[in-house]
Amino acid sequence: MRLIATAALAGMTLLAACGTPQEQCIAGVTRDMRVLDRLIVESESNLQRGYALRDEIRTDSRFVMCYPGRPATADSPAIAPQYCWRDYDRTVTRPVSINLAEERVKLAEMRKKRQSLARAAEPAIAQCRATYPE
Template sequence: MCRNILFGLLPLLLLTACGTPQERCISRNTSEYRAVSRLLAEVEGNLARGYAWEERQVIRTEWDDCPVVAYDRDGNRRIFYRSCLRNVSDVERYRVPIDPVVETRKRDNLAERKKALSSYAARAVDACKAAYPETKG
């Protein structure tokens, strides 16, 4: 019963997750500005810490309970569990040294790019609000 309700509500949830036309317009027209802002924040964090963060995938082995299918004397299937080893992947963060001169130059370039994009992004937001006014419901 619950599964049927969930499947019935799934299309509605997907439509709501996509956002309103105004939100989609704003998101589409400000994506570069948001990307530059995100990169600028990352570079500023690197400079403040003195190092950058990188991620790598690490495979490790751990004990788990694995299902095993067996048949009894009457031919009925029985499932039981036994201990087994499985590979599990994790993401590990590690520090990477930075060159402060390069990071400073990168920060300055990103700040300049963000400043140049800010007026375009503001105009795009205003245009999206004019094209797709949201009604109070």
């Protein structure tokens, strides 16, 4: 179910980027709802797992070839390749503990807020449909 919801959210995001004027209007007035939908899915996943996942960016250094060098020619001697240290960022996802009771309260509040946003968006959605009929 969560995979379907995530796929649907990704699809809506793509549609919003290249949709009709009506779809773009509706996407504009429902932006907060889509953000909240993603947060609700994340919170539900955290509760199901019993912990949250956090992304951290870590920097690693690698010894890499900076200059490949060149072979000798009739006019110049060979130049050996040169190596140097380069920093590379990588993202690491790690589990972190959460307070499950607080997470349940947060999820309930987000669901209530989602309902109120949906009610508030109905007139704006109707206006988008009236302004940009398909």
